Amino acid sequence: MDELLRQILSELQSLKAGQDSLQAGQDALRAELKAFRESQEISNKLLSGDSAGLKNQLRDLRDDMKEFRREVRDWTRTTDRKIDNLEDRLDGVRDALN
Known part of the structure; x- marks a missing residue:
């Protein structure tokens, strides 16, 4: 039982x-x-000079x-489901120990 709880x-x-790693990745x-x-520095000057290229870059970035x-x-x-399942298992183990 102890081993299962540790696991x-x-x-x-x-x-x-x-999750922490993913959050750090999002922040980065x-x-x-x-x-x-x-x-x-997207400005009107750049947009008028190369609007198609910038629009494509922005579209790709948005995608x-x-x-x-x-x-x-x-x-x-997926992670939330795994955590819920593990918590349910942990509750079951606790109930079995009582």
């Missing part, structure tokens, strides 16, 4: 570390996106962000 707690800690991506936008957000939502749902 469940270890798995919960691993999932939490994964936001900072990178902000730096990209600042470095590009990448949508895909990243979708992956984060999927990962979060």
Whole structure:
């Protein structure tokens, strides 16, 4: 029983570390996106000179962000289900011990 509890707690800690890592990745991506936008200094002058290229870059960036957000939502749902299942198992073990 103790080993099962340790295993469940270890798995919960691993999932939490994964969530923290994902959050750090999101923060880094936001900072990178902000730096990209600042470095590009999209102004009317640039848009009039190369609007097609800039529009394509912005569209690609928007599509990448949508895909990243979708992956984060999927990962979060999966992780939440795993955590719920582990908590249920932990509750079952606690009930069995009582």
